[in-house]
Amino acid sequence: MTRTHEKVSAPAGEGHARHTRESAAAGVEQALKLLDGRWKLVILFHLFGGRVLRFSDLERAIPAVSQKMLAQQLRQMERDGIVRRTVHQQVPPKVEYGLTAWGQALCPALDALLTWAALRDNPTAAAAESVGASPVRTSAVADAEPP
């Protein structure tokens, strides 16, 4: 990823199930490209669970990010259909960000990655390998900080 490169030119003929090694790699690359960006994941995890935050909330939640970057990455995710942007026509301006259903659906996939990472030292391999064996709770994030 990293590069805009592409050139992958996927066959784009399959429904979704059958992949050659190349098309599978290309597919995953495509998917990862949507998540590429220094802040996308942090934003994502702050929005998981149906949370809706204003721009300034996100700024506060992620102090290290610059306005430019925050805006940019939010815009990209909006274009990609991951984030829903709601503008409340009023002064002072108020813009809220939340996840689309598809965006929410990312959670289990990221969960799988987390699980995989945890597997490195944790040789619960055999059992844990079937990612969604135990009910995938679409959470991955413990609800710390109760309101």
Added chain:
Amino acid sequence: MTRTHEKVSAPAGEGHARHTRESAAAGVEQALKLLDGRWKLVILFHLFGGRVLRFSDLERAIPAVSQKMLAQQLRQMERDGIVRRTVHQQVPPKVEYGLTAWGQALCPALDALLTWAALRDNPTAAAAESVGASPVRTSAVADAEPP
């Protein structure tokens, strides 16, 4: 990702289950960093399924990659414990690459990403959301090109 940056400084105190929004994001970032690199995924998918290939095999399988890049990315994945490198002491040199168990374990996770990507237009949402509901076959790649 993209950048070497880091600065995430994960708490590194949890077993593997409980995450704050930040630590979860950091965890996924860590995981994705291991996959970052223009050729890692293609290599990975060529090695999935217990396949063992020589350097030249990979060169042939991935014509677009340069020797430098192929070597570099293989080295990185080796350092990360994803790929196993076997040197056969002989002339001419012969080096084989295969996945470690942990490397293999990446398959379901990538599968989850593929599934998610497929979900974009395919609103089989409700059912498909539980990633591993149907038996995860640790394949993701249809065995095309029979020997």
Added chain:
DNA sequence: CAGCATCCTACGGGATACTG
């Protein structure tokens, strides 16, 4: 408040050439 616009830099990675 929620942003664009601009400038600048560091790093990923391509091309090419050389070796044990």
Added chain:
DNA sequence: CAGTATCCCGTAGGATGCTG
């Protein structure tokens, strides 16, 4: 065969400043 070494460029993304 299986790499290393060198050079060079494009782009992500940080800093900073201006607006509806």
